[in-house]
Amino acid sequence: MGRRGERGHLLRLLSRQILLSPRFILPVLVCAAAVFVSQADVLAAGIQGENVWETGYFLQFVLNGLSGQTMYFLVPILSAVPGTAAMMEDVQSGFLKPLLSRTNRRDYLTGRILSCSLAGTAVFPAAVFLALPLSWLFLSPWETGGTGLELASLWRELAARSLLLALSGALWAGVGLWMSLATGSLYAAYSAPFVFYYVGIILYERYLPDLAILCPSQWIWPGKEWPGGVFGAAGWAALLLWLVWALAWMAGERRVGAG
Numbered sequence: 001m002g003r004r005g006e007r008g009h010l011l012r013l014l015s016r017q018i019l020l021s022p023r024f025i026l027p028v029l030v031c032a033a034a035v036f037v038s039q040a041d042v043l044a045a046g047i048q049g050e051n052v053w054e055t056g057y058f059l060q061f062v063l064n065g066l067s068g069q070t071m072y073f074l075v076p077i078l079s080a081v082p083g084t085a086a087m088m089e090d091v092q093s094g095f096l097k098p099l100l101s102r103t104n105r106r107d108y109l110t111g112r113i114l115s116c117s118l119a120g121t122a123v124f125p126a127a128v129f130l131a132l133p134l135s136w137l138f139l140s141p142w143e144t145g146g147t148g149l150e151l152a153s154l155w156r157e158l159a160a161r162s163l164l165l166a167l168s169g170a171l172w173a174g175v176g177l178w179m180s181l182a183t184g185s186l187y188a189a190y191s192a193p194f195v196f197y198y199v200g201i202i203l204y205e206r207y208l209p210d211l212a213i214l215c216p217s218q219w220i221w222p223g224k225e226w227p228g229g230v231f232g233a234a235g236w237a238a239l240l241l242w243l244v245w246a247l248a249w250m251a252g253e254r255r256v257g258a259g
Contacts, residue, residue, distance in 0.1 A: 013111075014086075014111045014112060014115040015114075015115040015118050015119070017086075017115075018082050018083040018086065018115055018116070018118075018119045019082075019118075019119060019122065021082070023081050023082050023083075024081075024082040024083075024119055024122070024123070026081065027078035027079075027081045027082060027123045027127075028123055028126045028127050028130065029127075029130075030074070030078060031071075031074060031078055031123060031124060031127035031131075032127040032128075032130040032131040032134070034065065034070050034071060034074055035061075035062055035065030035066065035071075035127075035131045035135070036065070036131075036134070036135075037070070038065055038068045038069075038070035038071070039061065039064060039065055039068070042061070042064075043138075043139075046139070046142050047142060053139060053142055053143045053144060054143065054144065055143050055144075056143070056151045056154065057139060057143055058132075058135040058136040058138075058139040058140055058143070059132070059135070059151060059154045059155070059158065060154060061135050061139055062128065062131050062132055062135050062158065063154060063157060063158055063161065065131065066128070066158075066161050066162075066165065067161065067221060071220075072217050072220060075124075075165065075168055075169070075172065075197070075220060076172045076193035076194045076196075076197035076198075076216070077190075077193070077194055078123050078124075078169075079120040079123060079168070079169040079170075079171075079172035079173045079176070079193060080120070080172060080173060080176040080189060080190050080192075080193045080194070081123075081190070082116075082119035082120065082123065082173070083115060083116035083118075083119040083120065083173060083177070084116055084120075084173050084176030084177045084180060084189040084190065084193075085176075085180055085186045085189040085190065086112060086115070086116060086177075087112045087116075087177060087180070087181060087252060087255070088180045088181065088184070088185075088186050088189060088255075089186070090112075091255060091256070092186070096108075096256065100256075105253070105256055105257075108256070109249055109252045109253065109256065112177075112252070113174070113177065113245055113248050113249060113252070116173050116174065116176075116177045117170040117171075117173050117174050117241070117245070118170070119173060120169035120170045120171075120172060120173025120174070121166045121167070121169050121170040121173075122166070122169075123169050124162065124165035124166055124168075124169050125162050125165070125166055128158070128162050128165075160230045161220075161221060163230075163234060164219065164220050164221060164230065164233055164234060164237065165220060167219070167234055167237040167238060167241065168216070168219055168220050168237060170241055171219070171237055171240055171241045171244060172193035172196075172197065173193070174241060174244035174245060174248055175192055175193045175196055175244055176188070176189045176190060176192050176193045177189065177248050178192075178244055178247045178248040178251055179192035180192070181248060181251035181252050181254075181255045182247075182251040184255065196216075197216045200214055200215060200216045201215055201216060201217055204218075212225055212226055213226075213236055218233065219233055219236065219237045219240075221233075
């Protein structure tokens with residue numbers, strides 16, 4: 001097996017270790033449940049006949065859940081759960097040394113950083129794929145028909161929101177990984193994304209209202225003033241992700257060397 005094949009095998013191994021663990025499955029379930037719990041009043045009103053749901057409302061229901069304040073609150077928390085602490089756990093458990101005897105430091109760092117971001121990325125699309133059939137199953141019996149909603153535009157918005165949520169998930173997972181390596185603390189892996197997220201929101205809302213690029217909630221869904229709209233927000237999130245990867249790499253080099 002060549003060098004590239006070994007690196008790919010290690011990445012698949014580390015990614016599978018995270019994606020098949022309860023620490024990935026639990027955030028997916030919480031995220032999907034939040035879509036419904038955050039709109040419990042809407043569900044109750046519709047079932048009791050107080051609201052009229054047109055054909056296709058199940059899709060609008062999922063979009064409303066993804067765009068609510070509950071979801072914005074959960075993004076930095078759920079992103080951090082699956083894989084941000086994995087590298088520090090390797091260091092503290094002593095598992096790192098036997099692992100490095102079978103690979104090299106560069107491939108290990110690459111695998112851990114990418115698998116961590118992949119886990120953060122996958123949480124939200126996986127939750128959407130879970131929430132959609134559940135929404136259709138529970139809501140379609142109460143849809144009244146009528147003219148129906150414009151499903152094509154709703155699907156496009158759902159794809160755009162899923163993309164931005166996935167990028168935000170990767171970004172905040174990377175922030176947690178970087179801070180855990182920089183501080184040597186497992187606690188920082190889970191707390192740092194939440195702290196950075198809300199510091200950015202406070203700076204934007206209280207002190208720098210003209211700099212929307214500082215507001216993490218607008219990376220999830222940009223306002224009208226955002227240059228380039230969805231594509232501008234996606235490009236900005238991707239740029240920040242590359243920066244966080246670089247910081248995590250440098251912190252990882254020091255931490256792995258010390259470990």
